[in-house]
Amino acid sequence: MADLALPETPAKTQTRRQGDVIFRWLSRGCAFLVPALIGGIFLALLLYSLPAIKKFGVGFLMSPEWNPVTQEFGAASSIFGTIVSTLIAMLLAVPLSLAIAFFLVELAPPAVSRVVSTLIELLAAIPSIIYGMWGLFVFAPFLQADVQPFLASTLGFLPLFQGPPMGIGMMSAGIILAFMILPFICAVARDVFLLVPRTIRESAFGMGATTWEVMYKVMIPYGLVGLIGAVFLGLGRALGETMAITFVIGNSHRISSSLFAAGNSIASTLANEFAEATEPLYVSSLIALGLVLFLITYLVQILAQFLLRRLYRPWSVGL
Amino acid sequence: MQQAKWLTFAAIACIALTGVAQGQTLSINGAGATFPYPLYSQWAHKYHELTKVKVNYQSIGSGGGIAQIKAKTVDFGASDEPLKLEELDQAGLIQFPMVVGGVVPVINVPGIGPGQLRLTGEILAQIFLGKITKWNDPALKNLNPGLNLPDLNITIVHRADGSGTTWLFTHYLTLSSREWQEKVGTGKSVKWPAANSVGGKGNEGVASYVKKVGGAIGYVEYAYALQTQMSFALLKNKAGNFVTPNIESFQAATANADWQKAPGYYLVLNDQPGDKSWPITGATYILMYKQQADAAKAQAMLKFFEWCYRHGAEMAQKLDYVPLPPKVVELVKATWAKEIKADGKPVWP
Numbered sequence: 001m002a003d004l005a006l007p008e009t010p011a012k013t014q015t016r017r018q019g020d021v022i023f024r025w026l027s028r029g030c031a032f033l034v035p036a037l038i039g040g041i042f043l044a045l046l047l048y049s050l051p052a053i054k055k056f057g058v059g060f061l062m063s064p065e066w067n068p069v070t071q072e073f074g075a076a077s078s079i080f081g082t083i084v085s086t087l088i089a090m091l092l093a094v095p096l097s098l099a100i101a102f103f104l105v106e107l108a109p110p111a112v113s114r115v116v117s118t119l120i121e122l123l124a125a126i127p128s129i130i131y132g133m134w135g136l137f138v139f140a141p142f143l144q145a146d147v148q149p150f151l152a153s154t155l156g157f158l159p160l161f162q163g164p165p166m167g168i169g170m171m172s173a174g175i176i177l178a179f180m181i182l183p184f185i186c187a188v189a190r191d192v193f194l195l196v197p198r199t200i201r202e203s204a205f206g207m208g209a210t211t212w213e214v215m216y217k218v219m220i221p222y223g224l225v226g227l228i229g230a231v232f233l234g235l236g237r238a239l240g241e242t243m244a245i246t247f248v249i250g251n252s253h254r255i256s257s258s259l260f261a262a263g264n265s266i267a268s269t270l271a272n273e274f275a276e277a278t279e280p281l282y283v284s285s286l287i288a289l290g291l292v293l294f295l296i297t298y299l300v301q302i303l304a305q306f307l308l309r310r311l312y313r314p315w316s317v318g319l
Numbered sequence: 320m321q322q323a324k325w326l327t328f329a330a331i332a333c334i335a336l337t338g339v340a341q342g343q344t345l346s347i348n349g350a351g352a353t354f355p356y357p358l359y360s361q362w363a364h365k366y367h368e369l370t371k372v373k374v375n376y377q378s379i380g381s382g383g384g385i386a387q388i389k390a391k392t393v394d395f396g397a398s399d400e401p402l403k404l405e406e407l408d409q410a411g412l413i414q415f416p417m418v419v420g421g422v423v424p425v426i427n428v429p430g431i432g433p434g435q436l437r438l439t440g441e442i443l444a445q446i447f448l449g450k451i452t453k454w455n456d457p458a459l460k461n462l463n464p465g466l467n468l469p470d471l472n473i474t475i476v477h478r479a480d481g482s483g484t485t486w487l488f489t490h491y492l493t494l495s496s497r498e499w500q501e502k503v504g505t506g507k508s509v510k511w512p513a514a515n516s517v518g519g520k521g522n523e524g525v526a527s528y529v530k531k532v533g534g535a536i537g538y539v540e541y542a543y544a545l546q547t548q549m550s551f552a553l554l555k556n557k558a559g560n561f562v563t564p565n566i567e568s569f570q571a572a573t574a575n576a577d578w579q580k581a582p583g584y585y586l587v588l589n590d591q592p593g594d595k596s597w598p599i600t601g602a603t604y605i606l607m608y609k610q611q612a613d614a615a616k617a618q619a620m621l622k623f624f625e626w627c628y629r630h631g632a633e634m635a636q637k638l639d640y641v642p643l644p645p646k647v648v649e650l651v652k653a654t655w656a657k658e659i660k661a662d663g664k665p666v667w668p
Contacts, residue, residue: 254514271520275481
């Protein structure tokens, strides 16, 4: 007990320093683990997809052919499906989640806001296979019976809404994806809106701005950086989503202009075909698909960083 | 303090020793096809109760089963698709059929009940090629003069995942139609040519899509068609009869097949002769090494399979699988006696 009051002896500082050194190396090691893992995964994907890359070259990315019998593989239909389903999801989820977030922060009574916020966080916690099953058993039949026939009869002249309504297909995949990423974007957007200083919001109202003007002239520009982060969080999740998509996208290696038609995504193709692929070239082509998804996700992240840097100055300094 | 350490040590030693003791009771590991998994796991459970011999079966898919037995990580592999004799010889494996199953075309057409629609292999191929696109197509009407077939688009439902079911089905279409053979071929997954087609994951995926989409036609394992009470179609067999898919018609196909002339049991039971034979029938196979390292284990394994043939038939039928006819079982046992050896000596009987 008494030695607490004494000045530290050199021996003690020595051990403390040693502890620091060990801790520094430990945390350094942990930090290096992340790039090592990413690098390792990338190298492994590259290595195993080499046979497919050698056989098909760049044509792998362009060819819509996917024929396990003749061993002809191309990624175009899977890439197309991944991008289209993600695009539909983003088009629906971004405006919707911004509106919800704004409502929660600015318009809703505190009690409502608290309950709805919790519910949104709960939505984010639902496992994706539940969304898939719900999509297949509840949502797709609803689309097939009510929504798609209506679209076909009113907007059927567009190539987007042609063909027999099956419920399952690109359209239901995109909408289910939107449901899945909505809570992520919404939760972050709400926090971003909350960070906008009260005084700024109130001055805007004080100058006679309407609620709409406050949202798109004050709140969104002020929080733009955070909002872009939220959008890319949702985008990243949408690109790699597997189980829910596999249930509802229709799993057909085909590029179609119609949203009613069945399609596939990279992740759903991998989930479907990996287990029973025995021929080396088949396996290699599937791994090459995985590599493509890896690169797409990586590019999206780079794009996000780039946008953040470019937009930060002109937008936030202006306010 | 010292005492506590000793206690921990003793506890760990106890756990380790029980582990060793458990390892000594015989356990057999297998992996492969998902189609027979419900049956294999029930057989294994019952057999464990009776003999204390433990059989672990992992349903990882036929492709996985073949890969695992070739990598020697399991004692036996299981596959829905028979391996060719050259491939077996190359790896030093033998294969033999265990149980039989059938694939059934199922439809969802308003007003058409189970067993009412008649199809031939050629017309089925035309439908899956996307050449026949409406249910009231003249070809279908000619075959089914008594049915009121509606003016409805046909939607093809196929398996999205690679599977032995697809292999058997496309093998039958290849046999039935020259055009299918040239354009598509046989495989565990193929490029489906029809424009109006969707893929479901697993038998249950196909079954639920067919049920949801009006005008759909798909193919599932017999057990699924039965359990989900779907409208199945009758098929014309080699003898020219329209047959109903059921245990008798699968067994007829199995019994009428000429197993004796099939080296390595490479025999697909599609389109076999016989008045009652169902034309899309296939066996699921077990893969084993000819040269077994451990004679006792090899013997235990064969004893288990023998028990399955002899006492497992009733369990198989309860789960809607078709047991092998006795004469085929005799043939398989003769193969065991001839081919499977440990230290140069036959293991069976």
